[in-house]
Amino acid sequence: MSEPSMIGVDWGTSRLRAALLGADGAVLAEHAADAGIMTVRDGGFAARLQAAVAALGAPAGLPVVLSGMITSRQGWQELPYLPCPADARALAGVIRRLEAPGLGPLHFITGLSCTGPDGIPDVMRGEETQIIGQDDPARGEAVVLPGTHSKWVVVEGGRIVRFRTYLTGELFAVLEAHSILGRLMTAGPADDAAFARGVRVALDSPGLLGRLFSARALPLLGDLEAQAVRDYLSGLLIGTEIAEARHAEAPASVLVIGSDTLARRYAQALDLAKLQHRQGYPDAAFRGQWLVARAAEIVR
Amino acid sequence: MSEPSMIGVDWGTSRLRAALLGADGAVLAEHAADAGIMTVRDGGFAARLQAAVAALGAPAGLPVVLSGMITSRQGWQELPYLPCPADARALAGVIRRLEAPGLGPLHFITGLSCTGPDGIPDVMRGEETQIIGQDDPARGEAVVLPGTHSKWVVVEGGRIVRFRTYLTGELFAVLEAHSILGRLMTAGPADDAAFARGVRVALDSPGLLGRLFSARALPLLGDLEAQAVRDYLSGLLIGTEIAEARHAEAPASVLVIGSDTLARRYAQALDLAKLQHRQGYPDAAFRGQWLVARAAEIVR
Numbered sequence: 001m002s003e004p005s006m007i008g009v010d011w012g013t014s015r016l017r018a019a020l021l022g023a024d025g026a027v028l029a030e031h032a033a034d035a036g037i038m039t040v041r042d043g044g045f046a047a048r049l050q051a052a053v054a055a056l057g058a059p060a061g062l063p064v065v066l067s068g069m070i071t072s073r074q075g076w077q078e079l080p081y082l083p084c085p086a087d088a089r090a091l092a093g094v095i096r097r098l099e100a101p102g103l104g105p106l107h108f109i110t111g112l113s114c115t116g117p118d119g120i121p122d123v124m125r126g127e128e129t130q131i132i133g134q135d136d137p138a139r140g141e142a143v144v145l146p147g148t149h150s151k152w153v154v155v156e157g158g159r160i161v162r163f164r165t166y167l168t169g170e171l172f173a174v175l176e177a178h179s180i181l182g183r184l185m186t187a188g189p190a191d192d193a194a195f196a197r198g199v200r201v202a203l204d205s206p207g208l209l210g211r212l213f214s215a216r217a218l219p220l221l222g223d224l225e226a227q228a229v230r231d232y233l234s235g236l237l238i239g240t241e242i243a244e245a246r247h248a249e250a251p252a253s254v255l256v257i258g259s260d261t262l263a264r265r266y267a268q269a270l271d272l273a274k275l276q277h278r279q280g281y282p283d284a285a286f287r288g289q290w291l292v293a294r295a296a297e298i299v300r
Numbered sequence: 301m302s303e304p305s306m307i308g309v310d311w312g313t314s315r316l317r318a319a320l321l322g323a324d325g326a327v328l329a330e331h332a333a334d335a336g337i338m339t340v341r342d343g344g345f346a347a348r349l350q351a352a353v354a355a356l357g358a359p360a361g362l363p364v365v366l367s368g369m370i371t372s373r374q375g376w377q378e379l380p381y382l383p384c385p386a387d388a389r390a391l392a393g394v395i396r397r398l399e400a401p402g403l404g405p406l407h408f409i410t411g412l413s414c415t416g417p418d419g420i421p422d423v424m425r426g427e428e429t430q431i432i433g434q435d436d437p438a439r440g441e442a443v444v445l446p447g448t449h450s451k452w453v454v455v456e457g458g459r460i461v462r463f464r465t466y467l468t469g470e471l472f473a474v475l476e477a478h479s480i481l482g483r484l485m486t487a488g489p490a491d492d493a494a495f496a497r498g499v500r501v502a503l504d505s506p507g508l509l510g511r512l513f514s515a516r517a518l519p520l521l522g523d524l525e526a527q528a529v530r531d532y533l534s535g536l537l538i539g540t541e542i543a544e545a546r547h548a549e550a551p552a553s554v555l556v557i558g559s560d561t562l563a564r565r566y567a568q569a570l571d572l573a574k575l576q577h578r579q580g581y582p583d584a585a586f587r588g589q590w591l592v593a594r595a596a597e598i599v600r
């Protein structure tokens with residue numbers, strides 16, 4: 001087992017994840033808790049971090065490298081977005097250092113901003129370390145991080161060149177919970193055929209706003225079972241994301257980074273779109289932090 | 301004042317609107333209440349209707365013509381959708397007649413279904429009488445009913461040929477109330493410039509799912525005031541509706557039917573899209589019911 005070199009903390013809106021990393025960047029110990037920044041009140045960040053460091057059983061005084069929503073306005077240290085293109089070295093160059101009692105030196109990695117070819121700006125906080133932690137994608141391969149706010153990212157020569165956020169996961173959640181489309185949904189087993197049907201509708205006829213209501217019209221007309229509506233809507237949204245991103249970026253292939261269930265769904269949809277794809281490391285944020293820390297000579 | 305000939309009732313999800321109509325279809329008296337079908341429990345429809353008829357001061361025994369969500373599964377008389385193309389005569393042919401104590405004969409007008417050129421089905425209940433109550437649109441003129449579930453309708457020779465529902469209004473409401481996009485909104489006066497900016501983004505670069513997040517990125521980057529976010533998002537959605545509908549139907553011009561505030565917003569967006577438009581009768585449901593009733597020889 002290699003010598004501990006640093007502590008990585010991926011501190012998001014709802015989750016805190018911490019890891020003790022070895023001299024080679026390998027994860028030696030991990031800790032995760034529902035202790036996202038929205039759960040921490042009145043400057044309680046240092047105390048919460050001390051608890052996470054203690055849970056890792058880390059030696060005293062190790063440098064702590066933090067990224068994610070912890071650098072947002074609601075976080076501990078608000079940092080301006082770094083404009084793309086940016087690589088590990090550029091992120092290292094704008095690290096904010098902070099001392100906190102009872103903890104080793106803290107190093108905050110900020111998020112990225114970019115402007116699309118259409119002039120529309122975008123932002124990320126946290127995903128940049130996941131992307132930097134991947135092996136370099138192939139030429140023309142888009143990096144996709146599915147989720148609440150899906151990101152499609154163009155990476156060239158280790159640099160994040162540009163990206164776009166798709167509101168896919170959050171839109172699904174609010175439509176299911178709060179819209180008329182959710183009213184006709186009933187629980188049921190995962191329905192791959194209904195999911196595929198939604199994906200095909202999205203791929204065959206682009207235009208999301210005029211397709212969403214089909215998740216109501218189809219069951220009303222007896223053409224879709226109530227327990228299939230949920231997966232149909234999921235397919236409609238993920239299929240739309242792929243159709244829009246393909247139109248915007250024309251990627252030759254796709255590297256999918258995400259949890260197993262969601263990654264499986266994206267794989268199914270990408271197959272239907274006839275887009276080549278493979279899976280990346282689902283959890284490379286700590287490796288990305290370690291690479292940035294090395295570029296900043298926090299670790300050697 | 302012409303002789304009363306019938307009572308029209310436009311009974312929707314949240315509102316009940318009733319009118320006493322003359323022999324020529326003119327409105328002699330009106331009554332409206334927040335007494336939509338979702339507020340009526342345990343077969344209380346007859347009693348609620350009697351109250352509306354009493355409020356109109358209508359003579360006893362007049363025929364009552366009903367349309368809207370009152371013919372849905374949650375309504376009084378569930379009626380199957382009539383497939384398009386359909387005109388007043390076709391709707392008249394499938395009227396369901398019912399007797400109810402203390403009321404004249406009841407005549408229920410059902411809603412319409414259609415299948416788009418892309419095979420996607422759609423449905424409406426209530427809008428069909430509003431459309432039939434308009435003067436005939438010009439050649440190539442799309443009829444647009446903005447709202448929670450916006451409809452773009454193709455009418456030819458008095459027949460509703462096909463239509464598509466856009467979830468514009470409902471999507472705006474759920475995103476404002478329940479999504480991360482609503483969190484950066486603060487109240488402010490109507491901001492036509494922010495609305496126009498959202499419309500332009502939607503018209504210039506189609507693809508809604510990858511544009512929604514701009515309503516978060518722009519204010520985070522200091523490029524949009526918090527009190528302008530709401531109108532920007534509204535413009536983004538209405539602009540997307542127009543872009544998608546134009547792509548789907550390529551209308552030569554547009555007839556907008558709706559309330560003044562919303563109709564004004566659509567007019568502004570249609571100007572930006574360089575689509576000719578004019579306003580229809582904002583409230584033609586009773587006239588439409590009267591035309592269907594005449595085709596059914598309920599009135600003469």
